[in-house]
Amino acid sequence: MNYQRLNNLGDFPSMDALWARYPEGGREGDYATVGGEDVFWDRYKVRWSTGDEESHGRQLTTVNGDCLVSGDLTVGGTLRYSGLRTAFKGFYDGLAALVAACASPEPGDWAYVTEDGTTYVYRCATAGAWTQGEAVDMSDVTGLTARVDALEQSHRRRIYRYFADDVFTETGLMRADGSVSTSSAYLHTAPLAVEGVERFLLYNKLVSETATTFFPIVVWLGAGGGVVGHVDCTAGEGSYELTPPAGAEAAVFNALRTFVVQTDKTLCHADIVSAKPFARRIYLSPQGSDLNDGLSADSPVLSLRRANTLLAPDGELVMLSGDYLNLPIDLSNYGRLTGAGRVRCISCYRVTAAETAAGYTRVLCATIDKPPTRGTYLWQHDVADAATAILPSEVHPAQEGTTHRLPSTRIYPASSIAEIEASTDVLKWYVSGTTLYFSKAEGTDLATHPVVIPRRTISGTVGGTTAVRNVAFLYAPLLLTGMHGLLENVSVGMVNAAGAIRYDGTTDFLMCRCEAYGCSNDGFNGHGTADSPSDIVLENCWGHDNCDDGESCHEHCTVTSRGGLYEYNGSGCTPASGGRAAYYGTMARKNLPTHAWTGSSREGTGFSAQGAAPSGAETAMLCHACYATANSIGIRTTLATGTHAIGCISTGNGTDYAGNVERV
Numbered sequence: 001m002n003y004q005r006l007n008n009l010g011d012f013p014s015m016d017a018l019w020a021r022y023p024e025g026g027r028e029g030d031y032a033t034v035g036g037e038d039v040f041w042d043r044y045k046v047r048w049s050t051g052d053e054e055s056h057g058r059q060l061t062t063v064n065g066d067c068l069v070s071g072d073l074t075v076g077g078t079l080r081y082s083g084l085r086t087a088f089k090g091f092y093d094g095l096a097a098l099v100a101a102c103a104s105p106e107p108g109d110w111a112y113v114t115e116d117g118t119t120y121v122y123r124c125a126t127a128g129a130w131t132q133g134e135a136v137d138m139s140d141v142t143g144l145t146a147r148v149d150a151l152e153q154s155h156r157r158r159i160y161r162y163f164a165d166d167v168f169t170e171t172g173l174m175r176a177d178g179s180v181s182t183s184s185a186y187l188h189t190a191p192l193a194v195e196g197v198e199r200f201l202l203y204n205k206l207v208s209e210t211a212t213t214f215f216p217i218v219v220w221l222g223a224g225g226g227v228v229g230h231v232d233c234t235a236g237e238g239s240y241e242l243t244p245p246a247g248a249e250a251a252v253f254n255a256l257r258t259f260v261v262q263t264d265k266t267l268c269h270a271d272i273v274s275a276k277p278f279a280r281r282i283y284l285s286p287q288g289s290d291l292n293d294g295l296s297a298d299s300p301v302l303s304l305r306r307a308n309t310l311l312a313p314d315g316e317l318v319m320l321s322g323d324y325l326n327l328p329i330d331l332s333n334y335g336r337l338t339g340a341g342r343v344r345c346i347s348c349y350r351v352t353a354a355e356t357a358a359g360y361t362r363v364l365c366a367t368i369d370k371p372p373t374r375g376t377y378l379w380q381h382d383v384a385d386a387a388t389a390i391l392p393s394e395v396h397p398a399q400e401g402t403t404h405r406l407p408s409t410r411i412y413p414a415s416s417i418a419e420i421e422a423s424t425d426v427l428k429w430y431v432s433g434t435t436l437y438f439s440k441a442e443g444t445d446l447a448t449h450p451v452v453i454p455r456r457t458i459s460g461t462v463g464g465t466t467a468v469r470n471v472a473f474l475y476a477p478l479l480l481t482g483m484h485g486l487l488e489n490v491s492v493g494m495v496n497a498a499g500a501i502r503y504d505g506t507t508d509f510l511m512c513r514c515e516a517y518g519c520s521n522d523g524f525n526g527h528g529t530a531d532s533p534s535d536i537v538l539e540n541c542w543g544h545d546n547c548d549d550g551e552s553c554h555e556h557c558t559v560t561s562r563g564g565l566y567e568y569n570g571s572g573c574t575p576a577s578g579g580r581a582a583y584y585g586t587m588a589r590k591n592l593p594t595h596a597w598t599g600s601s602r603e604g605t606g607f608s609a610q611g612a613a614p615s616g617a618e619t620a621m622l623c624h625a626c627y628a629t630a631n632s633i634g635i636r637t638t639l640a641t642g643t644h645a646i647g648c649i650s651t652g653n654g655t656d657y658a659g660n661v662e663r664v
Contacts, residue, residue: 005031005040007467007486008508015039015048021314027336027467029488095122095130104128112136155274159308160461161330162200162270163253167192173215173254178227181215191221191250196309200242200251201269220248269461278312286322297340308333319343319471331460331468331483339470347476348452350381351436362439363420364446371431372453376496377520377597378411378429379475383441383449385409387426387596388545388568396587398513398542398565405545405568406518408474408494409441410597411451426596454496477502477519482532484508493517499525500546503557505532512539522549523569526579528556530615537562544568547597550588553579555613561586568595570602572631575621578613582622590630604632606653609643623648633658 009032012018018032018039026032026041026048033039039048089111092098098113105124113122113132121133168187172180180188202217217233217240229245233254244251253268279295284307288300294310300320301307304327307317314335321341329345331337354364372378388405399405414420414428417437429438429451438451454475460466463482470489477497478490481504492500493515500516503509503526516523523543528534533556540563543550550566553559555578562584566572572588575581588606593599606628609621620642627649628634634650636658637643646664650656657663 005029007510008032018048095132098122098130102130105130155277156198157272157274157278157313159270159272159305160332161267161328162305162308163189163192163268164328164456166326166328167253168255174219174252176216176219176227176230176232178219178221178225186254188252188254191225191252194220194244194248194251196272196274197244198271198273199244200240201271202240202242202253203238203267215254217254218242219252219254220245221250221252222247223249225250267461272309274309279310279315280312281316281318282307282311283318283320284324285320286324288320304328314465326456328456329458331458331466331480332462332464334466337466337468337471339472342472343470344472344474345458345476346381346452346474347454347456347458348379348381348474349455350450350452351438352446352450354438354446354451357417357437360417360421363417363437364440365435365437367434368436368453369434370453370455371434371436372429373496374431375413376454377413377494377518378438379408379452379454379494379518380411380427380440380444381408381450381452383409383444394567396542396565398515398540398563400513406494408452410494410518411438412596454494457497479504480506480509482506485510487511487514489513491515491517493519496520498522499552502526503534503536504528505534507533507535509536510539511536511541513541514538515542515544516550517542517544517546519546519548522546522552523566524551525549525554526552526557526559527554530556533557536560538564540564542566543572545595545597546570547599548602549574550591551581552576553581555579555615555617560584565589566606567591570595570598571605571608572628574605574608574610575619576609577611578615578617578619580620581609582624583607583626584624585626586623587627588631588634589628592632604654605636606631606633606650607635607645608633608637610638612639618642622646628653628656635661637661 007030009022009030011033013035015034018034028041030041031038037050039050042049089102089109091112092101093114095113098111106127107124109124111122112119118135120135122130123133124130167189170188170190171184172182172188173186174180174188216230218231219227220229222228228247231240231242282294283297283300284304285300288302290302290306292299292301294301294307297320311317316336316338317334318338318340321343323344323346325346327345349370351366351368354366357363357365384404385406385408390399390403390405409427411427411429414430417430420428420430420437420439427439429436440446440451452475456476457479458473458476459479459481460483465484467486468490472491475494477495477500478492479502483506497519499522500519501514501524505528523546526534535558538559538561542564543566546569548570550569550572552574554576557579559581564586566588567590569591570593572591573581573583573586591606592604593602607621607623607626609619612618619639623635623645625647629652632654634653634656635645635648638659640660644662
């Protein structure tokens with residue numbers, strides 16, 4: 001049987017080690033190296049295979065009822081259980097500490113207790129009572145300590161981006177006594193449950209020394225909402241480690257509205273402890289409930305925060321079909337992020353109501369507290385951009401049957417309100433203070449098709465390995481800095497950023513059937529350093545309608561692209577500033593400086609190698625069996641050497657070849 005090599009899970013010394021790392025097996029396309037031999041996941045037989053024979057399956061023996069093992073039990077693979085009670089209760093300094101922690105022991109329970117410098121074994125022979133046993137040499141329990149620590153770690157994890165700006169929803173600031181100020185200039189959170197939280201790791205920024213320095217950063221609430229403690233904040237930027245005190249059941253965090261919009265400056269991670277082992281897979285749904293266990297598609301949870309507290313650090317989050325608004329996704333939390341059905345993560349500020357501006361007929365206005373940055377793009381959500389209708393002659397497999405390149409209509413920046421009124425070919429916007437002026441598509445309703453301001457960034461706080469499948473990210477760029485893994489059938493677009501999909505210091509990463517579009521700069525964009533280079537593979541990807549390049553790698557970046565389509569950008573594929581790219585069977589067409597979104601400063605090239613890195617490394621480009629048509633320039637280079645075109649077709653461009661391109 002032939003297996004696809006899509007997602008390399010790594011090298012393992014044995015099959016037991018592979019099963020230990022992935023106890024639920026793999027997915028189609030997963031493979032790993034075990035003892036120097038590649039094994040592949042067979043989804044039909046649910047086992048690992050060498051490709052020649054299925055020699056790594058497992059037999060299943062089911063025992064209905066209790067199973068008593070009177071001797072030792074050796075588990076060669078992974079121990080899976082829905083509940084586990086351990087007889088060993090830990091290490092304690094004095095009997096009082098043991099009794100306080102385990103007041104009602106059961107027969108068979110035991111623990112180590114140190115008294116006056118000597119450690120004893122305490123056992124429970126009669127329910128509810130501890131009895132001192134023999135003294136022990138603590139050097140003999142080093143191995144046991146390691147095993148106990150490992151068990152504890154299966155119940156402990158760090159959740160990155162436990163909350164961000166989305167939780168600051170309440171007007172005013174909470175004082176240390178629990179009262180709330182009435183100023184609308186400030187915000188605080190509703191009470192957040194702290195059950196299972198060991199500590200919060202909060203990065204906070206006060207924009208100036210104001211009266212807010214007299215307010216706490218957090219107020220701890222106990223049963224009934226009474227205050228049980230607080231932590232004062234300080235002016236300027238600072239990091240806090242906040243441990244819930246005894247009796248705390250909830251926490252209220254304070255923030256300034258003026259920095260809440262700076263999402264990168266308001267981040268909180270959390271170390272949590274679970275009473276039971278974390279799940280390998282959790283289901284999330286817009287129609288779910290946080291009262292569910294999240295263990296199946298029939299009982300999904302509703303909130304991302306609840307899902308994160310249930311999921312193992314390298315587990316799989318399955319997002320069921322639907323639209324998810326402003327999720328603070330951190331890719332470092334997931335081994336796998338999988339969409340089941342039509343899944344869209346929508347990150348934006350929405351304008352759902354507006355009035356006609358006085359003295360105008362086409363201009364609407366609305367008061368907003370989060371004005372957009374001048375010069376960026378807004379969008380009218382889910383109104384397909386009529387200017388991007390795909391002609392019959394343009395149909396390509398990478399488009400996967402869509403009728404318009406852009407699913408929402410771009411709204412261009414204007415220099416005045418009058419310019420909005422005068423513009424009849426494209427939508428435009430202008431901001432004055434907190435008033436947003438804009439036009440919308442004729443006949444549309446803002447309640448169902450709001451004007452949106454792109455917000456947030458999707459990234460991984462500490463890098464790591466992840467596999468993201470079948471998810472569309474709207475209005476938020478995807479940053480893969482320091483990550484490894486796979487994107488499959490992932491769409492990212494309509495963003496104001498350096499790249500819709502950004503790979504900086506990203507290695508061993510495959511992007512298969514991915515789309516990067518509608519970005520204010522590049523679609524796919526990457527940079528690296530000598531210490532953190534980038535190395536990615538693109539397979540049958542689609543980069544389109546970006547203001548600059550469809551794909552552009554830069555210093556210390558290596559890109560291999562197989563297939564794919566790059567169209568309607570300022571330029572198509574552009575390795576620059578020391579980037580190295582090889583394109584095989586890739587198509588670049590209609591990349592021009594005359595599109596409304598590109599501007600006259602773009603080159604309009606199909607494939608172009610240009611510029612040297614600061615280190616002096618020269619850009620290099622190989623095009624093999626590539627096709628360039630209807631661009632300003634088909635294939636070009638600005639360099640003396642290092643650009644090769646083998647078996648390529650460049651035709652119907654303003655200029656088919658330019659510069660010293662070696663043609664074979």
